[in-house]
Amino acid sequence: MTTPTNAAVRTDTVWKIFEHDGITVEAVRGVTVRIEPGEFVVLAGPSGSGKTTLLNLFGGLTRPSRGRVWIDEQDITDMSERQLARLRLERLGFVFQAYNLLPVLTALENAEFSLLLQGVDEEERQRRVSALFEKIGIAGLEDRRPGKLSGGQQQRVAVARAVVSEPALVLADEPTANLDSASSDALLDVMVRLNADLGTTFVFATHDTRLMERAKRLIRLVDGAIASDHRR
Amino acid sequence: MQRLRLIVRLALRNVRRQARRSALTAAAMVVGLALLVMSRSLADGAHDEWIEAGVRLGSGHLAFQAPEFRARHAIEEHLSAADRAAVEAALADTVIAPHLKAVAPRLEITALASAAAAAVPVTVVGVDPAREPAFSEMDQRIVEGRYLEPHDHLQGFVGVELAQRLRLRLGDRLVLTAAGPDGAITDQLVRVVGTFRTAIPEVDQSLIHIPLATAQAWLGVDSGVTTIAVLLDASWNADRFTRRLQEALAPHADRIAVLSWRAASPELDAAVRMDDYGDYVFHGILFIIIALAIVNTVLMSVLYRTREFGVVRALGLRKRDTALLVLTEGLILTGISGLVGVLLGLAVTWGFFHDGFDLTAFMGDQMTAAGAVIDPVFIPQFRVVQLIQSAVSVAIVGLVASLYPAWRATRIDMAEAMKFEA
């Protein structure tokens, strides 16, 4: 699967060391990994294995203690907050475990958030969000507040928000953790389809085995280091 | 631009979503601001009353005198008919004229008052009975008898303590002895037509009002006066009008001096300014408390929503944007409660106190301060400038109080967004 193109995200011996009240935790220990555009990758491992931290490092949400991180061959390790914000806006999408929709915005408004920030005009935003909602099966819920949506619906809106601006890389942390099996299957279907249709790179951190089964590449982490890396 | 609109929209929605908390913060600010408006309008009212009480018994908000009169207090330092005409012309100024409440010409002299019982030094003021009541309101301080009337000639309106000391009753005769401009001592008879009490001992012991024409004839100064005292509609106009009149009368500066009440009653000026300072301190404290309430609420709402801030940051908002979001929320809250607070303050002040805020319980019927008798019932004064000041101050307080929470919001770890439980 090697391609001549740039890696969607790659790291070079990144470490992330947390210090809390004098206790040092090495959450990520010298991980070197390269994820190509269009991959559908699952980071798996038990709690505390460093999945979320690695995902945060990929997304520039956390800065590495050592090592470097590149997104689309741009070194983000020392990027300013401003550059990072811009990069996240244009290249990245996030799906969180607890949906994390903005409670004060409607489903539509949540989904179009990045487009708004990118300055896309209203008509275009409407069009793209509607199409997307249609695609992922939540059409008609545009005007509902998150509080009026089920968990599965909320997470779909979250996915829509993550992919609506067609980012190169979507990072998702336990997106199915709060969903029943039907909802999570449906959500996974959506994401697989998006991966296939748009070529969006997905990186998941999860210990949901169903999600692992769907992965095209499964990276297992143990104690902050890569224990195995399989492509299917 | 779109980003800004988004932020404003988010802020608006946030304020609305946290209705209860917003309401509480707003309530704190509304109450604070209402109190501020109330306290300021009452303080302004009290001050204006204080100043007015002082200047009514003194030489007005502004006064025209011969330049040396204030220092020498001698009758030869009087304004001639020509000077008076110049003053009248200056007061006809279109800017000033609408603000004139009363203009009182006066001839003031120290004299000896003798009655059968005794003789004491007094201050005699020749006044225009038609114009003076609107000015010094002596007609409202009558103990017995009446005030001077336009056709009075030999009537005298006498301080009650002076009358007691000279054992005078209504109708009794009183001989005033003083030196005219030429130094010759002359006598004038007046009869007590009324007695008054201002509650200022020095005044009640030594002041006599007599008709201006009588005083002028007695002292031989034709239509001369020592002072033309002017009462304005509001004391805060005094300074700028004084400057304007000084400019207008500059050609006559060697004969006519224009004094504002600040110059004429420096004690009153200092006392009022001191009291103002006390009010500033008090209002400052109110503001700080309001600010603390805002900091508290806004900061709480920031800390409460760490995950939310993490999310919007992960979605591409810059630190600056999140700070702006918090500031906007603070401003919206401040703006709304500011408006409500000012209105409430006005309403309450108007509703409860337009007849006056009664401090009689603390002060007794009246008290004297810096040469003025203060009625302990304060009539609130509303001033647009003052309201704008209050509102702007509150907006600034709101903004400043939101700074720390805003800064805190930028410090939020985006990884928080990834965690399930905040």
Added chain:
Amino acid sequence: MAAGPWWRIGWRNLGRNRRRTILTATGLAFGYWAVVVIAGMADGIVADMVRTATGILSGQIQAHAPAYLPDRTLYETIGGNEGTDVPALLAAIEREPGVLGAAPRVYAGGLVSSGATTVGVLLVGADPAREDSVSRLTAALVEGHLPAPGTRELLIGSELARQLNVRVGTELVVVAPAADGSLANDLFTVAGLYRTGIAELDGSYAVGPLDAIQALLVLDPGRVHEIAIRIADPWTAPAIADSLGTRGVTPAGVPVAFRPWTTFRPELVDYANLSAGSMWIVVVIVFLMAIFGVANTLLMTTFERRREFALLLALGATPRGIVRAVLAEAAALGILSIVLGVVITVPVLIWWHYDPIDLGRLFGDFTMAGALVRPVLRTDYPVTMFFYAAGALLLTALLAALYPAFRATRVPPADTLAGR
């Protein structure tokens, strides 16, 4: 049920969100600070006014012959025409607890003249050494020196000096009707000038040594009109005057009337009452504001802890118990705030007592209710306000907790536990 567990829960809950607790407590403590410091300043201003009003000349208690007032005739000296043993009377007065000093004086209306100018004045004969412990006249000296006993020297006000156009060292003619009916007249030298800022004092008083003025007025050394008394705490003046009057400090058969300043300066009492009255307005306003801040915080903590309250209810706690927990938390917060408030207030009070804020440059001196006020905001120790404000603060915290406490009991247990 013992208050114990609720107190513990309340106290510990405060520790759960330290930042918020500190913020709220700081707000309350600041309110406390503001109230106490404002009260301290107001007390200080009143005390200062009383001190200056009574301190410049009059003293806080005056002793006269009963008939001396109101006419102040020359002949109504203490003890009548025979006079009295002044040193013994002074000593007896000074033995009274609370009395700091006593000074004898004679007064007479007279004229002072220099060149062509003659001005009517009140001549005062005083003992400069004793005046120091009673009045500020000697402290108000701006030029020259105090008149020495036995000399014909005068201390006059700066305004009088201006009217007479004289300086230190100039000779003045002093004329006054004497006690023997003659027209007393003599030359006095201006020894010093004083300035009190009170126009009347500065413009119409001339102070000479007691013996010289007595000699001028043909009064025996035992004849004085007034003994001015300074006491430590002006507010004890009525009690001390009463005590002096009833204890019989005067030699046998010499009737003396002691009057406290509260009777001869009633307007100062008015002002003090007004000042105390407005303090209550400040207290109410400040704590009214504070109520909202505290209610806000407590409401938020109770919302955050819905689950916990639901759990407590599910475990069988009564709603009243929940209310108690919230109130206990508020009380704990109040007490914490009082401690914090006292900690930030006391040093400031002490600081501003010894090194007061001086607004003199902004305002200059002025008089209010007949007293000279130096715009120096020296704080006094408002002892009662210290406790009242603490009480008000605690009350504020508890009042603010009522609504949140009520809300806390309204948590629907099942829903909350289900995670909604």
Added chain:
Amino acid sequence: MRHLCIAVLLALASPLHAQRTAREIVDHVDRLLRGNSSRGEITMEVVTAHWQRSMTLAVWSLGTEYALIRIDAPPKDAGTATLKSGTEIWNYLPRVDRVIKLPSSLMGQAWMGSHFTNDDLVKESRIIEDYEIAIGFDGMRDGVRVWEFVLTPKPEAAVIWGRITEEVRQDDMMPTWARYYDERGDLVREITFSEYQRMGGRLVPAVMTVVPTDKPNERTVIRYVRLAFDVGLEPSFFSLRRLRSGAE
């Protein structure tokens, strides 16, 4: 009231026609009491509740405009002098060798501790201009035929009294007393005249006693020891230099 001056300027009463009007009689008495110029020696005894003293005074006068009074005894006050010139009063104080002009605010004070005020010295006599005069009584009192005149101030007259009554003996036109009332009719002070004798060629009451009604135990008694009229004084005599030098 300027009764000190009246006394100082006391003049001889000349024979009168009984049928004169009240106004004319009072005017006459008033004029008689003022010579053109005079020079006299007076003792003044003042008794108050607190002290009593006696002074010897030398007096010069010219009309109502000018008067000079010098204290000759007691020695302590000797040389102290008062000059009245028009409406001004000057005092000379030998002890300090200074002349002091009395400020107008102090005109109400007692002159030399007596029951006269400085103002009494200054005020010009305008009795007939200032008062309406009527005969209140005409007949015998204590065996003497007298008039009692009632002087009521004219509406605009600058005088302090509400009423003055004055008793004059009809046969020699000598005043016996004058009583001063306030407007309520309360007696304020009384002047009694006695010891009528010839001085400077005229019959005058040599003793004049002033008693303030509210202090009945106090009095000022003026006794003329020597008196000469028309002594030829000029206004220039009444100068500050003369005041200082003692007038001799």
